[in-house]
Amino acid sequence: MSNIESQTIAYVRDTMIPEQAPPLTESGAIKWLRENLFSGWFNTVLTLLSLAVIWWSLAAIGPWLVNTVWNAGSLSECRRILDGTEGACFAVINDRWHQLLFGFYPSDLYWRPVLALVLLFVALAPILFTGLPRKMLWFSAAYPFVAYHLLWGGSVWLPISALLGFVAGGVAFVLVRKINGLAAIFASVLAPVFWWLVVAGPFDDAMSSVLPLGLDFVRSDRFGGFLISLVIGVTGISLSLPLGILLALGRQSDMVFVKSVCVIFIEFIRGVPLITLLFTASLLLNYFLPPGTSFDLILRVIIMVTLFAAAYMAEVIRGGLAALPKGQYEAADALGLDYWKAQRLIIMPQALKISIPGIVNTFIGLFKDTTLVVFIGLLDPVGLSNAIRASTDWQGIYWELFIFIGALFFIFCFGISRYSMYLERKLKTDHK
Amino acid sequence: MSTTTDQRYTKVEPRKSFHLSMLLYDQRYRSITIQVFFLFMLMLGAAWLIDNTVNNLRALGKDFSFAFLNNPAGYDINQRPIEYNSQMTHGRAALVGLLNTLILAVLACVLATILGVIAGVLRLSNNWIVGRLMTVYVEVFRNIPTLLWILIFGAIMTEAMPAPSAFRGDAPSASMIFNESVAITNRGVYIPAIMFERDLGSFQIGPVAPSISWVLVIVIIAAGIWANKQLIAHATRVQNATGVRPKTWWKSILVLLGPIILFFFAMGAHLEYPELRGFNFAGGTHLRNSLIAMWLGLGIYTGAFVAENVRSGILAISKGQTEAAFALGLQPGKTMRLVILPQALRVIIPPLISQYLNITKNTSLGLAVGYMDLRSTLGGITINQTGRELEGMMLMMLIYLAISLTISGAMNVYNSRVKLKER
Numbered sequence: 001m002s003n004i005e006s007q008t009i010a011y012v013r014d015t016m017i018p019e020q021a022p023p024l025t026e027s028g029a030i031k032w033l034r035e036n037l038f039s040g041w042f043n044t045v046l047t048l049l050s051l052a053v054i055w056w057s058l059a060a061i062g063p064w065l066v067n068t069v070w071n072a073g074s075l076s077e078c079r080r081i082l083d084g085t086e087g088a089c090f091a092v093i094n095d096r097w098h099q100l101l102f103g104f105y106p107s108d109l110y111w112r113p114v115l116a117l118v119l120l121f122v123a124l125a126p127i128l129f130t131g132l133p134r135k136m137l138w139f140s141a142a143y144p145f146v147a148y149h150l151l152w153g154g155s156v157w158l159p160i161s162a163l164l165g166f167v168a169g170g171v172a173f174v175l176v177r178k179i180n181g182l183a184a185i186f187a188s189v190l191a192p193v194f195w196w197l198v199v200a201g202p203f204d205d206a207m208s209s210v211l212p213l214g215l216d217f218v219r220s221d222r223f224g225g226f227l228i229s230l231v232i233g234v235t236g237i238s239l240s241l242p243l244g245i246l247l248a249l250g251r252q253s254d255m256v257f258v259k260s261v262c263v264i265f266i267e268f269i270r271g272v273p274l275i276t277l278l279f280t281a282s283l284l285l286n287y288f289l290p291p292g293t294s295f296d297l298i299l300r301v302i303i304m305v306t307l308f309a310a311a312y313m314a315e316v317i318r319g320g321l322a323a324l325p326k327g328q329y330e331a332a333d334a335l336g337l338d339y340w341k342a343q344r345l346i347i348m349p350q351a352l353k354i355s356i357p358g359i360v361n362t363f364i365g366l367f368k369d370t371t372l373v374v375f376i377g378l379l380d381p382v383g384l385s386n387a388i389r390a391s392t393d394w395q396g397i398y399w400e401l402f403i404f405i406g407a408l409f410f411i412f413c414f415g416i417s418r419y420s421m422y423l424e425r426k427l428k429t430d431h432k
Numbered sequence: 433m434s435t436t437t438d439q440r441y442t443k444v445e446p447r448k449s450f451h452l453s454m455l456l457y458d459q460r461y462r463s464i465t466i467q468v469f470f471l472f473m474l475m476l477g478a479a480w481l482i483d484n485t486v487n488n489l490r491a492l493g494k495d496f497s498f499a500f501l502n503n504p505a506g507y508d509i510n511q512r513p514i515e516y517n518s519q520m521t522h523g524r525a526a527l528v529g530l531l532n533t534l535i536l537a538v539l540a541c542v543l544a545t546i547l548g549v550i551a552g553v554l555r556l557s558n559n560w561i562v563g564r565l566m567t568v569y570v571e572v573f574r575n576i577p578t579l580l581w582i583l584i585f586g587a588i589m590t591e592a593m594p595a596p597s598a599f600r601g602d603a604p605s606a607s608m609i610f611n612e613s614v615a616i617t618n619r620g621v622y623i624p625a626i627m628f629e630r631d632l633g634s635f636q637i638g639p640v641a642p643s644i645s646w647v648l649v650i651v652i653i654a655a656g657i658w659a660n661k662q663l664i665a666h667a668t669r670v671q672n673a674t675g676v677r678p679k680t681w682w683k684s685i686l687v688l689l690g691p692i693i694l695f696f697f698a699m700g701a702h703l704e705y706p707e708l709r710g711f712n713f714a715g716g717t718h719l720r721n722s723l724i725a726m727w728l729g730l731g732i733y734t735g736a737f738v739a740e741n742v743r744s745g746i747l748a749i750s751k752g753q754t755e756a757a758f759a760l761g762l763q764p765g766k767t768m769r770l771v772i773l774p775q776a777l778r779v780i781i782p783p784l785i786s787q788y789l790n791i792t793k794n795t796s797l798g799l800a801v802g803y804m805d806l807r808s809t810l811g812g813i814t815i816n817q818t819g820r821e822l823e824g825m826m827l828m829m830l831i832y833l834a835i836s837l838t839i840s841g842a843m844n845v846y847n848s849r850v851k852l853k854e855r
């Protein structure tokens with residue numbers, strides 16, 4: 001044996017060979033290209049097709065974008081500057097951006113909607129990011145009144161007296177709770193109603209005459225552009241979630257009557273296009289209300305959009321409720337929790353977490369659907385783009401306006417969807 | 433061990449008396465109390481609304497009737513799937529609008545499905561550039577309102593396409609595509625139409641008069657599909673009995689295509705090409721700009737959503753299924769067809785159908801580009817002319833509701849059929 005070994009193995013290397021670089025085709029860009037772009041004939045065809053598409057779009061749009069004219073008073077002036085070459089005329093944005101953003105809001109008061117938007121982010125921050133101090137939530141609660149006052153203006157005492165109604169409800173609840181829990185609920189409902197119906201008016205008048213504070217009043221028909229989309233969208237989003245939760249719970253309820261009303265409401269709203277509901281708000285509401293009453297068109301639209309989104313939200317949340325294992329409900333019962341406590345502490349946190357993607361999709365859908373208000377004569381960005389095109393200066397300008405409006409919507413909707421991905425990752429508790 | 437036999441326990445009779453507070457504190461009565469209260473408030477609200485409506489209608493001197501549907505409409509509709517002129521009734525105009533809505537919905541659903549499946553599958557492809565391109569498509573279209581897309585496609589059609597006059601002359605600046613058969617102009621797209629030399633005329637059912645030839649075409653195709661199904665079922669029976677599957681592909685082709693080709697030949701079917709006559713194209717089928725803008729806008733927009741559904745459906749199938757199929761010795765094609773697709777479809781189809789519902793509802797945006805759908809006819813011009821907002825809107829909502837409920841009913845049937853049967 002050893003004899004054979006000594007004959008066959010004449011030489012055994014006793015030093016390491018220095019490391020060599022991998023072959024050129026197995027490293028770096030070439031390997032990546034081969035694996036990701038040209039791994040087979042089909043992939044090669046796809047890659048070449050995509051490159052062709054990209055090249056073709058760049059060739060079509062590139063020069064047009066590069067030759068942009070930023071300063072001109074009208075489309076004909078733009079064309080004179082371009083002098084026959086292909087080029088965009090973003091001068092229209094430069095000329096009319098304030099209309100696209102604010103509509104016909106008085107230009108010396110632009111700081112008010114801007115401030116409202118900045119404060120919106122401040123108010124949203126503690127809700128969106130749990131790392132921030134919880135005391136900021138008080139500002140979030142007061143924000144709707146602040147925003148109303150900033151946007152519409154008028155006497156400062158109107159929103160304050162409305163806010164005090166809620167405070168009255170809270171105080172009544174705390175005071176009466178010591179006596180009787182049920183009576184506290186009634187008191188917390190009755191106190192604000194009493195405040196708003198009886199006290200608020202005289203209080204408002206008295207305070208206004210004593211201390212006439214306030215901002216210039218801006219009528220609703222001055223609102224327009226992206227401002228109106230944001231007002232309708234943000235209000236609708238924040239109101240439709242609680243309403244949707246209630247509808248979803250109603251649909252799951254054991255009470256036959258409550259359940260059937262919720263089912264009919266949800267299926268009706270989901271079965272008709274939003275635009276018919278908006279027309280109902282603008283055309284038919286006069287039939288349903290007592291003669292002589294009429295209220296703000298923006299408010300009507302907000303109500304309709306909220307109801308519409310709430311029905312979709314209810315279905316999304318119902319999906320989340322259905323996805324919860326039955327054991328969770330039974331565990332809540334076994335702990336002796338009552339219905340609302342079980343919902344608040346066990347069911348809803350899990351069901352809402354499951355339905356985050358659906359909820360966010362509904363939010364984005366609602367925000368995009370605010371463009372439909374153009375059909376009932378509100379001047380949202382799309383409506384204003386039509387108005388700008390109808391003016392003699394900018395007759396026949398399309399793409400620049402569409403690109404600007406589309407980019408604004410894209411930034412908002414894309415931002416919301418990215419946030420929802422962050423939230424999903426953060427709330428993920430399984431160990432995958 | 434019941435209480436009657438065991439004397440150590442004293443029997444406590446439940447209190448028979450009924451207290452008013454039990455309505456709220458006793459679980460047996462509480463739900464009834466709440467429901468009665470709820471019902472009472474709801475009826476109060478409904479009564480208030482109806483009372484207001486009756487008063488308002490009386491104050492305006494209007495009654496509540498649908499008789500206006502029988503009055504002459506007096507307006508024209510540019511896209512007429514059935515015979516219509518301005519002398520016909522409002523009801524007929526509404527029917528034309530409804531058909532236009534359905535035509536657009538079907539076209540957009542087909543486009544959205546095709547685009548969505550392609551984009552969804554390609555987004556999962558390991559080809560880097562294609563994956564990125566599809567991501568851009570999905571994100572850009574999903575995050576911009578559909579109304580804006582409809583307007584953009586409308587503007588592309590009317591602004592960026594050549595006028596019919598550009599096709600004229602010795603050196604025309606525009607030319608027809610696909611072998612001189614399709615003309616894309618700023619007045620719409622002209623495509624060839626299939627005509628029959630020996631047409632069989634039409635017959636009347638209710639308000640519509642379908643062409644006999646086309647009804648026969650549909651019948652023959654349906655019969656072909658049914659016969660093909662029988663063929664395949666027979667092949668499966670033979671395979672189960674003998675272990676050898678007979679070749680069916682040539683029989684399938686014969687059964688599916690043979691009769692329809694024979695029929696077209698017998699009827700003298702030929703294509704009528706659009707031609708430039710005077711200032712415009714004539715002959716062929718004219719797809720109006722409004723239809724094209726709505727079709728592309730809705731189809732491509734919704735395609736982005738369908739792509740996401742398809743992607744999540746494929747991702748939902750665990751890798752173990754593929755590996756198990758390979759372990760059984762199935763080829764990749766059969767693995768896809770027999771194992772992956774049936775399971776993925778169960779995840780994909782329900783959201784796909786709700787996208788179809790969205791398309792159907794979004795056809796009501798036709799007003800933006802002047803597409804004469806149900807909302808533009810019944811809910812637009814008819815309401816403006818007759819002043820019957822209440823009746824018109826109610827009828828329109830009911831029609832949309834009926835379409836939606838039909839589609840979601842079909843979805844429920846499908847869901848219960850493919851539901852995972854767990855034991």
